[in-house]
Amino acid sequence: MTQQPFSRPGAVDLSGLSRPAPEGSPAGAATSRSAYSTTITEQNFQTLLEASVTAPVVLVFYSPSRVPESTAYADEVAAAVDAYDGRFLAGLVDIDASPAIAQSLQIPQVPLLMVILEGRPAAQPIPGVLKRDEIDTLLNQLAQGLTAQGVTGRHQPLSGPATAGEGEEEPQDDPRYAAAQAALANNDVDGAVAEYQRLVDANPADTEAAAGLAMAKVLQRTQGVDPDAARAGAEAQPDDVDAQTLVADLDLLGGQVDDAFNRLVDLVRRSSGDDRDRAREHLLGLFAAVGNDDPRVLRGRQNLASALF
Numbered sequence: 001m002t003q004q005p006f007s008r009p010g011a012v013d014l015s016g017l018s019r020p021a022p023e024g025s026p027a028g029a030a031t032s033r034s035a036y037s038t039t040i041t042e043q044n045f046q047t048l049l050e051a052s053v054t055a056p057v058v059l060v061f062y063s064p065s066r067v068p069e070s071t072a073y074a075d076e077v078a079a080a081v082d083a084y085d086g087r088f089l090a091g092l093v094d095i096d097a098s099p100a101i102a103q104s105l106q107i108p109q110v111p112l113l114m115v116i117l118e119g120r121p122a123a124q125p126i127p128g129v130l131k132r133d134e135i136d137t138l139l140n141q142l143a144q145g146l147t148a149q150g151v152t153g154r155h156q157p158l159s160g161p162a163t164a165g166e167g168e169e170e171p172q173d174d175p176r177y178a179a180a181q182a183a184l185a186n187n188d189v190d191g192a193v194a195e196y197q198r199l200v201d202a203n204p205a206d207t208e209a210a211a212g213l214a215m216a217k218v219l220q221r222t223q224g225v226d227p228d229a230a231r232a233g234a235e236a237q238p239d240d241v242d243a244q245t246l247v248a249d250l251d252l253l254g255g256q257v258d259d260a261f262n263r264l265v266d267l268v269r270r271s272s273g274d275d276r277d278r279a280r281e282h283l284l285g286l287f288a289a290v291g292n293d294d295p296r297v298l299r300g301r302q303n304l305a306s307a308l309f
Contacts, residue, residue, distance in 0.1 A: 035157040036078075037078035037081060037089070038089070038092070040091040040092060051155060056116065057090075058090050058114075060090065061093045062074040062093070062110050063094070066096075074092045074111065111129055112125050133295075144215070177208070192212075196212045197213055207292075211291060214289035218285075222249050241278050248263045257296050261303070262303070265283065280308070
């Protein structure tokens, strides 16, 4: 499975695909399936796009007639999203019932998962059926990446079975990270790095601050970088640590997490001395950015150990 961290550059605007929704209705209100999942139709797609301005929407395209098991998969994604209390909203698209949406988005197959933020894709679509632990890993990674970049909005619960607890206090953003998140929201990456570093220095056991610092440093290192030029440089200089680590950063931001890890593992394997240490330390920083519980990080650590010993 290829999972993608949140990434704004290069997103494609989907607003032209929308159609007017019933006036005054919240996103998915008429077709909500739970507190944070809704059936998407051509009529309510516009309100879905508007909802993605607040927080990400996870679209799942499925077909009961062509791929019967995809219906259960859509429900599984919805259940996983519900556990995040509004961090995401699941939009389930039955392409048999709403073929125009799938045609407009040029959906190549079902099932297919797509993350939308601010009306645009925030990562590459993920085809096929993911296991529940893979769905959870994907959502965890997205949540970490969003937090690191200062995106902290939450959806309001839709009318549905899961709103029985309505009236309970909504989760509050942790004020410790407010300054770092505000800096990222203002595109002040250097300020975010400084704020996260301050938190880590004060409490090295703060794993969320450490993950935020690692991701902010990736953003800092890639500011203003020309991806094509960076990749050409890495291809021309396969043993240059700076060239290879820069492309690893770009791979990570672009969602090619395994590619980023494998690039640096290979560099560690064929290098020595200070170059080897620098490549290893950089890889450890990328592990922290993704999250130590991510299965790809566990695999990456095993591969790194093999390369070192």
